[in-house]
Amino acid sequence: MRPGSVPCPSPSPSPRSTGSPSPSGSFGIPGSPGSLSMNGPMRRRRDFQLPCSPQAPKPPDGHEIEMKYQEIMKNSGILYLDGAKRPVDINELESLGELGHGTCGHVVKMRHKNTGTDMAVKQMRRTGNKEENKRIIMDMDVVLKSHNCQYIVQCIGTFITSSDVWICMELMSSCLEKLLKRNGGPIPEKILGKVAVATLNALDYLKEAHGVIHRDVKPSNILVDERGRIKLCDFGISGRLVDSKAKTRSAGCAAYMAPERIDPPDPTQPDYDIRADVWSLGISLVELATGVFPYINCKTDFEVLAKVLQEDPPRLPRGQGFSMDFCHFVCQCLTKDYKRRPKYKKLLEHGWIVRYSRLPVNVAQWYARVSERAPLTPTPTPSPLSPHATYLG
Structure with a gap:
């Protein structure tokens, strides 16, 4: 245990949660570390690639990908505009500027x-790269099917041509990575309570409704808008679960990667589950609550993986005013032995989650206050190695 850190406190008794919480503010390595070959400093906005294991299910081939495109x-x-679906020519859309990179x-x-x-349009090129095409298909597949979850960014429609794929999404205002920088310091616990409620419900929905694990939970993939809504985005490297476990080792960010993904018991047969995303949520909450990336x-x-x-x-x-429930929740998320780490339902x-599912918090007011602040110059980044993929803001 590090000096100055808080040991896991005992949780406060809590009633069992019933139903989905109300929305806040009304609202994309086999072996041990010794086998790694990593030279040079980690760059920001870099995804850490994990090779697929030899015995993992094969990714879709070119024909299968093309069939999915055709479907x-x-x-x-066809876009969902003003409460109704309507055919839209791509020339009816005008660009208002780039928002970021996914x-x-x-x-x-x-x-x-x-x-x-107004909308956010993710624009992707169709290439001959099977892995890139698989990620595009996965991203579209998840968002098109998640229209009934208030905690996942909504898809308005798509445009698919022989060379490009456009995914039209509802326009959010910013991501937590950028808001942390603009805030110039830690994000209040009451806001993070609503962030955790929204993210957990989104992850639980993906698992229960679609058998999907996100695999890239981090502050840049959690979005906020001016109405105070908090939503999860970027499903390009999400994975299908087989018997509740992920069978491929596709990709992710080293900075938020769970121990069992870095050094699995059997590198040839990865079988981590949704608790890998629970770890990523815990790391994200520590970063947002302290203003500094833990590593x-x-x-x-x-170094970070080791x-x-x-x-x-x-x-x-x-000594920073965090509630005992919040400290315990983070301890639970960051349990190194994933078999002892709680799943979403628990x-x-x-x-802490039950409390913030019910407690009114004006996220919209907090967002308005933070968004009006000029960014600090120079801005202290949460982490020099945090490979966030910028989305919006």
Whole structure:
């Protein structure tokens, strides 16, 4: 245990959660570390690639990918605008400027000229790269099926041509990575309570409704809008679960990767489950609550991965006013032995989550206050190695 860190406190008794919580504010390595070959400092916005194991299910081949495209193309050019589906010509959209870069492409703010509807459009090139095409298909597949979850960014429609794929999404205002920088310091616990409620419910929905694990939970993939809604995005590297376990080792960010993904018991047969995303949520909460990425002193991929495996997990520091429930929740998320780490259902019953599922918090007011602040110059980044993929803001 590090000096100054808080040991896991006992949780407060909490009633069992019933139903989905109300929305907040009304609202994309086999072996041990010794087998790694990683030279040079980690760059920001870099995804850490994990090779697929030899015995993992084969990714879709070119024909299968094309068949999926053809299936999705049946609704290409149909957008959900003003409460109704309508055919839209791609030339009816005008660009209002780039918003950022995601896992598979870049995101542009666009407006439908006839209705004045603004949207975020993720634009991706169709290439001969099977892995890239698989990520595009996965991203589209998840968002198109998640229209009934208030905690996942909503898809308005798609445009698919022989060379490009556009995914039209509802326009959010910013991501937590950028808000942390603009805030110039830690994000209040009451806001993080709503962030955790929204993220947990989104992850639980993906698992229960679609058998999907996100695999890239981090502050840049959690979005906020001016109405105070908090939503999860970027499903390019999500994975299908087989018997509740992930059978491939596709990709992710080393900075938020769970120990069992870095050094699995059997590298040839990865079988981590949704609790890998629970770890990523815990790391994200520590970063947002303290304003500093937990492994900030690491300069290389190897260092951060080695620290995750060899050191005690991060904890919320003492003397900063965090509630005992919040400290315990983070301890639960950052349990190194994933077999002892709680799954979504158990965490949704945690006292801290139950409290913020019910407690009114004006996230919209907090967002307005933070968004009006000029960014600090120079801006202290949460982590020099944190490979966030910028989305919006």
